[in-house]
Amino acid sequence: MNGSHSSRKKPRKKIVGALLFPDFELLDIFGPLEMFGMLSDHFEIVMLAESAAPVASAQGPRSVVDRTFTDGTDIDILLLPGGQGTRREAGNPVMLQYLRDCYPQLAYLASICTGSGVLAAAGLLDGRRATSNQQSFAWASSCSSAVTWVARARWVTDGNIYTAGGVAAGIDMSLALIARILSEEVAVEVARYAEYDWHRDADWDPFAEQAGLL
Amino acid sequence: MNGSHSSRKKPRKKIVGALLFPDFELLDIFGPLEMFGMLSDHFEIVMLAESAAPVASAQGPRSVVDRTFTDGTDIDILLLPGGQGTRREAGNPVMLQYLRDCYPQLAYLASICTGSGVLAAAGLLDGRRATSNQQSFAWASSCSSAVTWVARARWVTDGNIYTAGGVAAGIDMSLALIARILSEEVAVEVARYAEYDWHRDADWDPFAEQAGLL
Numbered sequence A, B: 001m002n003g004s005h006s007s008r009k010k011p012r013k014k015i016v017g018a019l020l021f022p023d024f025e026l027l028d029i030f031g032p033l034e035m036f037g038m039l040s041d042h043f044e045i046v047m048l049a050e051s052a053a054p055v056a057s058a059q060g061p062r063s064v065v066d067r068t069f070t071d072g073t074d075i076d077i078l079l080l081p082g083g084q085g086t087r088r089e090a091g092n093p094v095m096l097q098y099l100r101d102c103y104p105q106l107a108y109l110a111s112i113c114t115g116s117g118v119l120a121a122a123g124l125l126d127g128r129r130a131t132s133n134q135q136s137f138a139w140a141s142s143c144s145s146a147v148t149w150v151a152r153a154r155w156v157t158d159g160n161i162y163t164a165g166g167v168a169a170g171i172d173m174s175l176a177l178i179a180r181i182l183s184e185e186v187a188v189e190v191a192r193y194a195e196y197d198w199h200r201d202a203d204w205d206p207f208a209e210q211a212g213l214l
Helices: A026-037 A093-105 A115-121 A134-141 A169-181 A184-193 A206-210 B026-037 B093-105 B115-121 B134-142 B169-181 B184-193 B206-210
Strands: A014-019 A043-049 A077-080 A108-111 A155-158 A161-164 B014-019 B043-049 B077-080 B108-111 B155-158 B161-164
Touching: A014 A026, A026 A043, A026 A077, A026 A169, A026 B026, A077 A093, A077 A115, A077 A169, A093 A115, A108 A115, A108 A169, A115 A134, A115 A161, A134 A206, A155 A169, A161 A169, A169 A184, B014 B026, B026 B043, B026 B077, B026 B169, B077 B093, B077 B115, B077 B169, B093 B115, B108 B115, B108 B169, B115 B134, B115 B161, B134 B206, B155 B169, B161 B169, B169 B184
Parallel strands: A014 A043, A014 A077, A077 A108, A108 A161, B014 B043, B014 B077, B077 B108, B108 B161
Antiparallel strands: A155 A161, B155 B161
């Protein structure tokens, strides 16, 4: 998925920061990272966390941390997964302050699943439209009443903030973000290469009804 | 996704071994692990590799290793991802011998994407039907001529060996394996919880034609 060699000067790669915390949900973050990671000419992935120790997911597997919160913020696109750990992170002042400090320097901020509850707790979704995991919607929406919570959505875009529904919805959202940053054609090609059946309609969401939200 | 507490004696959890190697493909392994990991009453995930050092994926992010090849083999279900590193592993005698030693003790062996090329190189697919990543089909099928390679398939089952097509196909295959081990109802529930649009038909494969294989 990388272009041919060229003598023209290339623009700096965009840094995709994946923000980990204990009990993050595996597919929430590795689905999107597969999509961005396939475009290594354009994006560089950095695994971020509060501390330098490897971070255990809700499912068990542990990820190595590349940078901590004190290592500066040259992130272009910040991805915040969901998972059981969001219930703790929504009350973690260090995490919330990092998000507030980071956001003004970002090109895009994106959450997956209950990650939007943490963004809401940081105040970053106030006055905006957002969605979350359809099965944990009550918790996420309890994190801020100043957000217009959209129950039926695969993902929601409001300015440069993207919020996805549950788990696998992050893949669809990431492809939409890649389409915006690069092109629709590139996003289609990434989905094809990953043999992923991209749901390109942000309003496609059979899960909201199954979760009793409609 | 875990059942209620019970005083009845529970059966031992099945151990799902995820076999990592340098330049493995992220979603190949973390898609399936999300599905099995959601059922923590039934499955325990172990990250396996030849050496104890963290293993870097083709996309960059590194995973911590729980056990190496010398730590014994009480694995029930072995998952082998694809990725660029398969080209090296198909010629790595330590990896091939580990697979040969491990297989007779497994309940199920499953590969994703070009992982089937490594299984073929180990001789484990001889006389069987198998598939691989539709875009790297020529390479995978070159690893053994004693395999009946199926170009058009989301996944192929032959006895207790499962081989999936490219990347995201591993999620569909894993749900089919969960349906076989536990029940169709549980697999449907896992897909719903992950908000994943499960392709339940093993023959669903628009990617084979797009890759010019038909």
